[in-house]
Amino acid sequence: MRYKKIITDFFILMALTTNISFIVSPNPYELVITVAANLAATILKIGEGRVLSTEMLASSLVADLHLIPALFIFFMGDSHEAVGLAQGALAANIISVIISIIETVLSAFTEEED
Amino acid sequence: MPRLKLKRKIKRRLRKKREPKLIEIYQRRFIEALRELRIPLLMLHTALTVGTLGYMLLSGGDFINSFYMTIITIGTIGYGEVVAGSDTVYGRIFTSFLSLLGIGVFTTSVTVIVRIFFKEDIITLYRAIRMLREIEELEGHFIVCGYDKTSAWLAQTLKKRKIEFVVIEDNPEALKYLQEHNIKYFITEEPYKRSVLLSAGIKRAKGMVVNLRDDARNIAVIVTARLLRPSKEEFYIYSFASTDGTAEKMEELGANKAFVPNKLLATRLAAYIFHTGSAFISDLFDRIAFGEETDIDILELRVEPGSPLVGKKLKEIDLRRSLKVTIIAIRKPDGELDITISGETTIEEGDTLIIFGRPKNLRRAQKVLLEEAHKVLEDKA
Numbered sequence: 061m062r063y064k065k066i067i068t069d070f071f072i073l074m075a076l077t078t079n080i081s082f083i084v085s086p087n088p089y090e091l092v093i094t095v096a097a098n099l100a101a102t103i104l105k106i107g108e109g110r111v112l113s114t115e116m117l118a119s120s121l122v123a124d125l126h127l128i129p130a131l132f133i134f135f136m137g138d139s140h141e142a143v144g145l146a147q148g149a150l151a152a153n154i155i156s157v158i159i160s161i162i163e164t165v166l167s168a169f170t171e172e173e174d
Numbered sequence: 175m176p177r178l179k180l181k182r183k184i185k186r187r188l189r190k191k192r193e194p195k196l197i198e199i200y201q202r203r204f205i206e207a208l209r210e211l212r213i214p215l216l217m218l219h220t221a222l223t224v225g226t227l228g229y230m231l232l233s234g235g236d237f238i239n240s241f242y243m244t245i246i247t248i249g250t251i252g253y254g255e256v257v258a259g260s261d262t263v264y265g266r267i268f269t270s271f272l273s274l275l276g277i278g279v280f281t282t283s284v285t286v287i288v289r290i291f292f293k294e295d296i297i298t299l300y301r302a303i304r305m306l307r308e309i310e311e312l313e314g315h316f317i318v319c320g321y322d323k324t325s326a327w328l329a330q331t332l333k334k335r336k337i338e339f340v341v342i343e344d345n346p347e348a349l350k351y352l353q354e355h356n357i358k359y360f361i362t363e364e365p366y367k368r369s370v371l372l373s374a375g376i377k378r379a380k381g382m383v384v385n386l387r388d389d390a391r392n393i394a395v396i397v398t399a400r401l402l403r404p405s406k407e408e409f410y411i412y413s414f415a416s417t418d419g420t421a422e423k424m425e426e427l428g429a430n431k432a433f434v435p436n437k438l439l440a441t442r443l444a445a446y447i448f449h450t451g452s453a454f455i456s457d458l459f460d461r462i463a464f465g466e467e468t469d470i471d472i473l474e475l476r477v478e479p480g481s482p483l484v485g486k487k488l489k490e491i492d493l494r495r496s497l498k499v500t501i502i503a504i505r506k507p508d509g510e511l512d513i514t515i516s517g518e519t520t521i522e523e524g525d526t527l528i529i530f531g532r533p534k535n536l537r538r539a540q541k542v543l544l545e546e547a548h549k550v551l552e553d554k555a
Contacts, residue, residue, distance in 0.1 A: 096219070096223040103212055104212065
């Protein structure tokens with residue numbers, strides 16, 4: 061069992077699910093957890109040398125750059141704008157999950173061939 | 175069935191891994207070095223998240239102040255209890271635990287992150303990657319394998335002549351001298367590796383100097399380079415050899431010319447002994463020949479068949495006035511050197527004009543004469 065992959069995938073999915081839940085019902089705790097999960101996913105992707113991993117890091121950074129301003133905007137009182145930014149981050153997170161699935165499938169094939 | 179076999183063969187071929195480029199190896203090493211950042215960053219991130227969420231729960235969702243309180247607590251700034259709820263019993267218990275864990279995490283993480291960033295490896299790797307990218311842009315340059323005192327002198331002369339070059343040296347101690355001598359492009363890897371020579375731009379280079387202080391290593395580099403650039407006319411390899419015999423072997427294996435340093439030095443010294451009476455002129459020619467006299471140069475220009483210069487007298491073309499260069503001798507096609515030329519001397523087909531002048535004027539003369547010849551030939555066609 062690859063624990064590193066479990067932890068990375070956990071945070072990638074967590075970022076996506078909390079992001080959706082914040083959009084559905086905007087809540088300060090939800091937003092902070094979303095940002096935290098996204099940042100953790102970004103950190104875990106640093107230093108992965110594969111081609112798809114760099115794509116994943118890029119999409120994660122995009123999500124962070126949407127969510128961090130959303131966090132400050134939300135607590136300054138403009139929740140509508142914050143939700144808009146979180147929706148942008150959601151698109152990046154969906155791409156991140158798709159890339160993660162593709163990478164898993166590809167690595168499964170490589171393992172089989174080896 | 176044969177189709178299936180072919181398919182499998184193609185697949186196998188496609189799967190065959192190509193040799194990674196040096197820049198790719200460095201990039202991979204750089205990414206691996208960055209991976210060390212993950213644990214300290216995650217530790218710091220966890221401490222900040224736990225602290226912020228804890229204070230948010232205590233204050234009823236005040237994010238900005240909770241984040242600020244976490245920072246001043248784990249960063250040991252301690253401005254006071256700035257967030258609502260932190261001055262309660264639960265708040266103080268939480269702050270105590272956060273301080274106990276967070277301060278250690280914060281200081282450790284920051285120290286580790288700073289150390290990773292300023293570690294020599296990362297900076298060296300980053301510089302090497304940037305340098306390799308710049309080398310990829312070079313064309314018509316020279317590659318100098320091995321860096322010792324001789325290579326340092328060579329580098330100085332090449333720099334004076336504004337000729338770009340890449341030094342390859344596998345001794346890490348030489349790195350200090352390369353930096354001290356302001357060598358623009360260098361690679362600290364074994365020069366006989368194919369990937370290293372390719373990264374030094376051997377495919378686009380004009381020539382190479384092999385000076386590795388060891389005949390066997392010199393031969394290894396010459397052979398590898400010649401396999402990559404087989405033509406002796408398109409890619410020049412100059413090497414050092416310890417004996418005449420080795421020099422001969424090197425030339426057979428692919429070097430255009432192999433020098434025996436001691437012999438070379440003795441010959442040059444002997445030239446001074448033989449010309450003690452005319453020291454200035456022999457020294458001048460010597461310096462021009464060895465590229466030390468950057469103000470004056472000699473150019474050899476072959477008169478091709480059909481050139482407009484054929485049949486003309488030297489006084490008719492008057493290069494001295496029109497292009498500010500002087501023809502000092504003419505080498506005949508049979509190799510004989512005519513040094514008694516005058517204005518009445520006629521240029522013949524196949525002659526090689528030995529022209530003397532300032533490098534800028536020589537370059538201009540070469541361009542003008544070649545262009546003119548080209549134009550005449552085109553008109554004839």
